[in-house]
Amino acid sequence: MHRSPLQERRDLALGPGAELFYDDPVEIVRGEGCYIFDRSGRRYLDLYNNVPCVGHGNRAVAEAMATQQATLNVHSRYLHEGIVAYAERLCALHHDGIESVVFCCTGTEANEVALAMARAVTGQAGIVCSDAAYHGNAGLVAGLTEVGSDTQGPAGVVRGFPYPDCYRPLEPGASDDELCAAYLARVEAAIARLKRDGHGLAAFIVCSIFANEGLPRVPAGFLAAATELVHREGGLVIGDEVQCGFGRTGYWWGYEAMAFTPDIVVMGKPMGNGLPLAAAASTRENVAAFRRQTDYFNTFASTPLQAAVGMTVLDEIERLALVVNAASTGGYLLEALGSRLAGVAGVGDIRGCGLFLAVEIVRDLSSGEPDPAAARDLANRFRAAGILLGAAGVHGNVLKLRPPLVFGRDDVPALLEACDTVFGIRGER
């Protein structure tokens, strides 16, 4: 593949190995709503980016950013109305157990805070997560990345359980209830091993919709039952809402879509429409325990800038009715994709909630064997057809559709046409 002069310069400036999407990377210059434009002016429908949730180039956010930056932007050890009001508004969007907020810049930082908080509250060290989790790129949370089932993480305090999945279930042929019990038994076993080894249980941490795992269909009631189990065992439940929060699922929070109530919620990505902004929130008591133990301070977090931008993102989500849009447009898209791709070779499953959909690409329908090469190939073909999406999931075989929340019904036909082209070309081979 031809490498552009910019790509050559990038290799030196950022060091070789800085990831680029697609065999033929897109050079982007502008974004608007759920569209991205390349240098030649070509328009792409963005089905990948969840961060610009209220739209690429959203004017209200840009203006709030500029106004606050021109007025005041400084660290949090002075009193400032903005950040207090923003924290209050965020908490009011959650269940009653969410009263106090620790602001951070990235999801990694916020998950790190959540784990430290669970440890401060419980006095225990052990962590249970799924065997295909991703909660961040550094520190303790990086140790959670695909830790594997039943194995040990760093310092032996992290134990994985097999992520719940009705498509490739732990026990083929089992009923939903039986499956739920089977996965719960594995969580229970992970907790028992932590306790046997003297680590105790601090936290059970999950992405509320298991996004990194590939957005599996989860046996009904699993997360509510896991929450009960974790509480019985003395631990706290952390709902990582970095990918699924702020309306993505058609509910404000992924844990509402999945019907459970986490003790600590972690927010990030879409929270600032691109401004680094993340948070961990819980009861006043839990946050106080964390602050007592750590004296946590973050130069760029809890600032007037974060508050002004975060507030405006909430305003825009409400003004544009994006939670409802995610539910209705997401449902419409799921149905439309379902009928368009019914019977298409290689399409094993289509699922998701709100504006977060997954198309499972497999070698053949009977085995359900993942086909990551085909998924990568499809992503490249979609890019050529003017649609930006990615392949994800633990096997890398799941096409992930996760557009800005301003994606509407009018944007669906272009995607369906591209499906014809992309899957059609593939069918003719």
Add this chain to the structure above:
Amino acid sequence: MHRSPLQERRDLALGPGAELFYDDPVEIVRGEGCYIFDRSGRRYLDLYNNVPCVGHGNRAVAEAMATQQATLNVHSRYLHEGIVAYAERLCALHHDGIESVVFCCTGTEANEVALAMARAVTGQAGIVCSDAAYHGNAGLVAGLTEVGSDTQGPAGVVRGFPYPDCYRPLEPGASDDELCAAYLARVEAAIARLKRDGHGLAAFIVCSIFANEGLPRVPAGFLAAATELVHREGGLVIGDEVQCGFGRTGYWWGYEAMAFTPDIVVMGKPMGNGLPLAAAASTRENVAAFRRQTDYFNTFASTPLQAAVGMTVLDEIERLALVVNAASTGGYLLEALGSRLAGVAGVGDIRGCGLFLAVEIVRDLSSGEPDPAAARDLANRFRAAGILLGAAGVHGNVLKLRPPLVFGRDDVPALLEACDTVFGIRGER
């Protein structure tokens, strides 16, 4: 002390224990240049904040931020001219060994990247830092915080050496050369212990001006000699420029002021004038080794927004000639403070470089015993007199003067008058 309604709300919204400066916290609403205004309209001279380096409320930065955010702000796995050009410009401001950049959001993240890079390059795990270091609030770098001399950090891979200090020297009465040798011997011993315990040496990490330690006068040649030693032992030198970079010292980089050449430089705080923006930079080869080992990706870093804002901060530093200003105004201020506070009870030492000055508060001049209570008291009195500064250093007894770099000679008289009031009041007791 009376607690305001806002303070009460803050206690719940952010959880009790979120730090506030001063016994009577300042409620801020606006900033301009090196001034901050409270809700009543009262103006404070800001001698604390290094983040808004090109001035509170800098218009050019706010405009660049808004323009880019309204145009495009998205993650780094597409090609984008902005971030490449910004990385190139940053590298050109450093010595030849700085060729490639890994962008992050916070100094913590960038120091974490630097340590991982040193480990990837050397294949070793051990880290040497000062016994009063602060390099961040999470993960491995949090384990460097005041690790103590000769002790073990997390997993035993971190060893401290006593930070170099001519005011409270390791060997009282020693010459500069003897002191330098004494501190070097302690670094050598730390390295030897790491190797004896099988950890090897990955990195020697220092804030180039030992800011957290209290901005000590360092024996001449110490850091150059330490660099030679570390290289001989197979390790890399990390210059943490988060506090001292971007002109603060009257040089572009603190390592220039301190006459040594780090292998990896870490940048942060003032880099985005308040936008979360940080970086670790080194040779192409070192960055490549890091990326190979980690596949590092950071959602909010390496973005068009970071690039546009970072570029504008560099533009403003150059347009306003702030590096020269830091040198000349800083020198002028140091001299003025020196004569104003000469012979004042409790003032043990006045030192610093550029616009980063330290006033050492002691119980009496002969013992030099640190007096943190008096320093805190002075900071509160300065706040009452309309000057914002803080007490810092390993003993908490050092008044830290670190204004936005737009601080000029015209701002000096107000500070000197406040000194009369603050120290005078104290003298009358």
